[in-house]
Amino acid sequence: MTNILFIIGSTRRNSFNRQLAKITEKLIAQYASNNCSQIQVDYLDFSDVPFFNQDTEFPTPESVTKVRNQISVADGIWVFAPEYNQSYPGYLKNLIDWLSRSLKKNDFSSGTSIQNKKITISGVSGKSAAGNSRKKLSELLTYVGANLFLGEGTGIALNGQSFATDTLTLTDEDLQKLHSQVVDFLSFVKD
Structure with missing residues (x-):
């Protein structure tokens, strides 16, 4: 079984990035079904991880140990990151x-x-399709030694309908980009 761990960089319950993760999860399930593969998708809950502080780093807080254990068993990690002020959220940076x-x-x-x-x-x-966030996040993940696939990954620009309804609406082109990322990333994970 292949274990994929989703990390949502937004704390909002119905964030667009959480909605994108749900769409991605469905694409992964379709891929698994079409390829007779067993793929488990889990979502990392790191809401109780404290702000990093060397004074409290050891003994390691229980919430951090729990998160590290989930990371250790994941074959692949998919980060869904919004863009706040041309970067990724501090919440996500703290986890990293x-x-x-x-x-x-x-x-x-x-x-x-x-x-x-x-x-x-x-x-x-x-309009930026989280381009600044994805670029800076890819730089950070590379710096900390992650094995990054597809550099800055896939960006989706919100359309007016999504803003008006608070529901993520993807174009056919967006879905195709995301589908390609699913297929290629799962192949990368299995290698």
Whole structure:
């Protein structure tokens, strides 16, 4: 079984990026069905992870240990990141800060939770299609040693209908880009 972990960079219950994750989950299920594959999709809940602080890094907070354990069993990680003021949210940055830290106190050879993890990115935003957020996030993930697939990933620009209804509406072109990302990322994860 292939385990894919979704990370939603927005805390809003019905955020456009959460809606994009749900659409992606359906595309993954279709892929699994068409290819006789078993793929499990889980969503990372990191709402109780505290702000990173070296004074409280060890002993590691229980919520951080839980998140690290979920990361460790994931074969692939898919990050859905909105764009706030031309970057990714601090909420998401805080998670990556924790994941990039050594697993053992004063033992920098112990590795990190995110090191070599296969990760891809998607983002929904206004006209920029979360381009600034995705670019900066890809730079950060590369810096912390993730095995990043497709660089900045796939961006979706919100249309007026989505803003008016608070429901993500994808064009055929958007769906095709997302479908291609699903197929290619799952192949990357299995290699």
